[in-house]
Amino acid sequence: MGSEQLKNGVAQRLPAGRFQHVLRVTETAMILADRFGEDKEKAETAALLHDVAKAMPKEELKRIVVSEGDPAGVLGFHHELWHGPAGAVIAHDEFGIRDADILAAVRFHTTGRSGMSRLEKIVFIADMIEPGRNFPGAEQLRAEAERSLEDALIACSAHSLQYLVSVRAAIHPDTLRCYNDSLSQGKGALNR
Ligand SMILES: [Fe+2]
Numbered sequence: 001m002g003s004e005q006l007k008n009g010v011a012q013r014l015p016a017g018r019f020q021h022v023l024r025v026t027e028t029a030m031i032l033a034d035r036f037g038e039d040k041e042k043a044e045t046a047a048l049l050h051d052v053a054k055a056m057p058k059e060e061l062k063r064i065v066v067s068e069g070d071p072a073g074v075l076g077f078h079h080e081l082w083h084g085p086a087g088a089v090i091a092h093d094e095f096g097i098r099d100a101d102i103l104a105a106v107r108f109h110t111t112g113r114s115g116m117s118r119l120e121k122i123v124f125i126a127d128m129i130e131p132g133r134n135f136p137g138a139e140q141l142r143a144e145a146e147r148s149l150e151d152a153l154i155a156c157s158a159h160s161l162q163y164l165v166s167v168r169a170a171i172h173p174d175t176l177r178c179y180n181d182s183l184s185q186g187k188g189a190l191n192r
């Protein structure tokens with residue numbers, strides 16, 4: 001499937017505003033791929049598909065996650081986390097994606113996890129720093145992503161944890177593992 005066909009397929013599944021977000025994430029992911037030596041086409045495909053399940057009804061997301069046995073254990077957490085694993089299933093079944101790295105980038109874009117590939121990191125970070133994001137601290141995250149993918153991952157996963165704590169949301173174990181693992185890979189730990 002070419003990128004135009006992919007774009008059209010994703011556009012049909014999302015409200016206009018969400019699709020614009022997807023296009024900005026895709027553009028950002030391709031810049032990061034260029035900067036940090038990832039395959040740009042893979043970054044484009046993964047970013048275009050990352051939110052493919054975002055607009056599906058909760059019940060449908062749940063059905064898909066249950067059907068594959070909920071390996072990451074997201075069903076016990078906020079339904080916001082369900083569209084990652086469900087999106088990987090849609091990418092595989094309806095868009096014919098067979099590349100395990102692309103599928104993982106879609107699957108883990110919301111929680112993160114330990115041992116993320118370069119592509120997974122790129123999609124996770126691009127989702128958080130795309131130009132439409134204007135939360136306090138977004139500029140700092142963009143600055144980190146200018147120079148180091150590892151430090152950007154630390155900053156983005158720290159931001160994500162801080163946000164979750166601030167709204168008293170439960171933290172998925174993969175989110176915590178992502179943060180801990182990012183510290184061991186980057187130079188951003190404050191106690192070094
Ligand atoms: Fe998402």
Ligand SMILES: [Fe+2]
Nearest residue numbers: 025050051127
């Ligand atoms: Fe997104």
